[in-house]
Amino acid sequence: MIDWLPVHPDVRAALKDAVAAPDPDRRQAQLVALAQYRLGYLETIQLDRALQQVPADTGSGLSPVRFALLASATVDHLLPAIRVAGVRRGLRIEIHVGPYGQYRQALLDPTSPLHRFCPQVVLLALSAREAIATIPLTATAADVAAALTAVTDELAGLWHQAREAFRADVLQQTILNVADPVFGSYDRLVPGAPARLIARLNDELADAAAANGVALVDVARASERDGLAEWFDATRWYQAKMEIAPQAAAAYGELVARVIAAQRGTARKCLVLDLDNTVWGGVVGDDGLEGIVLGEGSAAGEAHLALQRYAKQLRERGVILAVCSRNDPAIAEAAFRDHPEMVLERSDIAAFVATWDDKATNLRMIAEQLNIGLDSLVFLDDNPAERSRVRQSLPMVAVPELPDNAALFVRRLADAGCFEAVAFTSEDRQRGEQYAANAARDTLRQSAQSLDDFLRGLEMVVAFGPFRAVDVARITQLINKTNQFNPTTRRTTAQEVSAILADDRCLALQFRLLDRFGDNGLVSAMILRLDDREPEVLAVETWVMSCRVFGRQLEVEAMHIAIEAARRRGARSLVADYIPTPKNGVVRELYQTLGFTRSREAASADGATRWLLRLADHVTVPTHISRRAEQA
Amino acid sequence: MTDQDILAGCTEILRDLLADDSIVLTMTTRREQVRNWDSLAYVNFIVSVETRFGVSFGVAEVESFEDVGAVVRRTQELLAAA
Numbered sequence: 261m262i263d264w265l266p267v268h269p270d271v272r273a274a275l276k277d278a279v280a281a282p283d284p285d286r287r288q289a290q291l292v293a294l295a296q297y298r299l300g301y302l303e304t305i306q307l308d309r310a311l312q313q314v315p316a317d318t319g320s321g322l323s324p325v326r327f328a329l330l331a332s333a334t335v336d337h338l339l340p341a342i343r344v345a346g347v348r349r350g351l352r353i354e355i356h357v358g359p360y361g362q363y364r365q366a367l368l369d370p371t372s373p374l375h376r377f378c379p380q381v382v383l384l385a386l387s388a389r390e391a392i393a394t395i396p397l398t399a400t401a402a403d404v405a406a407a408l409t410a411v412t413d414e415l416a417g418l419w420h421q422a423r424e425a426f427r428a429d430v431l432q433q434t435i436l437n438v439a440d441p442v443f444g445s446y447d448r449l450v451p452g453a454p455a456r457l458i459a460r461l462n463d464e465l466a467d468a469a470a471a472n473g474v475a476l477v478d479v480a481r482a483s484e485r486d487g488l489a490e491w492f493d494a495t496r497w498y499q500a501k502m503e504i505a506p507q508a509a510a511a512y513g514e515l516v517a518r519v520i521a522a523q524r525g526t527a528r529k530c531l532v533l534d535l536d537n538t539v540w541g542g543v544v545g546d547d548g549l550e551g552i553v554l555g556e557g558s559a560a561g562e563a564h565l566a567l568q569r570y571a572k573q574l575r576e577r578g579v580i581l582a583v584c585s586r587n588d589p590a591i592a593e594a595a596f597r598d599h600p601e602m603v604l605e606r607s608d609i610a611a612f613v614a615t616w617d618d619k620a621t622n623l624r625m626i627a628e629q630l631n632i633g634l635d636s637l638v639f640l641d642d643n644p645a646e647r648s649r650v651r652q653s654l655p656m657v658a659v660p661e662l663p664d665n666a667a668l669f670v671r672r673l674a675d676a677g678c679f680e681a682v683a684f685t686s687e688d689r690q691r692g693e694q695y696a697a698n699a700a701r702d703t704l705r706q707s708a709q710s711l712d713d714f715l716r717g718l719e720m721v722v723a724f725g726p727f728r729a730v731d732v733a734r735i736t737q738l739i740n741k742t743n744q745f746n747p748t749t750r751r752t753t754a755q756e757v758s759a760i761l762a763d764d765r766c767l768a769l770q771f772r773l774l775d776r777f778g779d780n781g782l783v784s785a786m787i788l789r790l791d792d793r794e795p796e797v798l799a800v801e802t803w804v805m806s807c808r809v810f811g812r813q814l815e816v817e818a819m820h821i822a823i824e825a826a827r828r829r830g831a832r833s834l835v836a837d838y839i840p841t842p843k844n845g846v847v848r849e850l851y852q853t854l855g856f857t858r859s860r861e862a863a864s865a866d867g868a869t870r871w872l873l874r875l876a877d878h879v880t881v882p883t884h885i886s887r888r889a890e891q892a
Numbered sequence: 893m894t895d896q897d898i899l900a901g902c903t904e905i906l907r908d909l910l911a912d913d914s915i916v917l918t919m920t921t922r923r924e925q926v927r928n929w930d931s932l933a934y935v936n937f938i939v940s941v942e943t944r945f946g947v948s949f950g951v952a953e954v955e956s957f958e959d960v961g962a963v964v965r966r967t968q969e970l971l972a973a974a
Binding site (some may be wrong): 300301302305306309318329336494495497498500506507691 | 905908909911922931932936938939940943949951952954955959
């Protein structure tokens, strides 16, 4: 069920070796590396224990998350797999398990251990039996509708409670449909048939979740894909009230950790495709354009076409596509242009790298061209040797295992779940066009006499205004996904961003950048907060900008706008921190460039610097961006 | 496969599960004689024995194994019947 992960030649030995490492940093690094392999149930328990025994203050790069699991079935056997799947994504998930079946009390009682734990993420997991226990087989359609509404209403109340109490992100698990048919196929026509009830409840949960900004952990869908027998084992249910079978623990841990990671903006951004025997069958350099296997009429050709269609769908939802191939670039590009069966077009590919260099070098080049991190890449290649070389030299790139059979490529890529999302924003919908427009901008840049010429020629407009409710999903995504232009790297939740809308101590601004080639979308957000002790000082708590618009003077214009807004609020000065990370070096000089002076007061974190700007001293520097104010 | 092979496999599984290499199971070892062998570890043990030897115990069996020997003998029977 976790077939996209590679098999380790000897997990036992590697575990023993890692545990024996006396230096905790080294031990942790070896254990984290092991989490990238396909581990069995017992191996997962062992790895998890070893990871838990590493001192918590070990410098790891793992970000901590407090996660509460409130369930009405036994879940203790699932915890190691959740934590290991978290580690696989750079998260150190600390888990609180609510008392068995008593999640209502735990949520409502402010003195409960759950409240002391103060989770950042809460997952509600109802068992099937509990969800529909009171609805009789003879229930009419109207009875059923009323009963299911009551279930979802109660859950929505608990979601609200979790949010109010902890400002936590809320996840709802769909109901595993373990009900056996009572009539057979006719079940689906009987409103009160248990299997029908659960299916319907899952639909209603999805609607309610969408309406309330709650994310789903869709075990029902996963069990349909894998088969219920993989997910539910009646013996374990009767033996220990385990609704999710131990053999599904790894797959379950993946589902949970993916959603948590997606909320924190650590899902991957870019699918990098190999060409020969991946995007099409055969080797275009040897077989020629006519010789490659692609398209209707050939079984293998249809399978490769299906992968292209799937990649195209990913592009439509905002995943960036790239090509990394050992090929003659002219021949590779010609296939995109001239082969009649190609579904992917050259313009779908944001970075096209075909060289004879090794693939690790090419992947580095792709990340650089797109201005994204290597840890945003997913590399799909049919060749096991290439995959293993890339894993070796670039362990931060996700490289799903592929079977030899091209018919299974799409399934495997989808199962790997690298592009898990918790929102589908208008920026996502437009991202493909935005990257295509970048090509046009590049042409202008090359023909321009100077940088000034280029910027003037873009005819840029910044549309700005306060945060609006419709922007919350995108702003949350932007804050959590931005690593480079992010001086403080503070992460947030949709709940916290929503709270800022109504907080009059905050000045929160969003910026969209338009130019003659199109709308870059909402590309920057700034949150300034009134200092409690000094009411005339506004602190820049968060400022992020998409890497797509670096070098366009937007930071200068955005700061002008913020300064004017701050003046209107009666502020006299701004204070801003720069907290260095391995990724945000691009903003090390930001505040200095914008006219701030270095404060003698040391900011708290290691290597952090604090910057001050007296608004009276600020001199406005003209840019090539004109403004358009938007109302709330 | 002999009973001793299965017993050795059981010992290895429980050592891995409880991270305790001092554990030595015999045919007459009972759960309460092994430190930390709680109910979750018991389910994990049964699941791991099933996976390792490719067998599957019934619901009545998993709640009535009196000692490790009972698990070993039942595994042996299931392997013989396969």
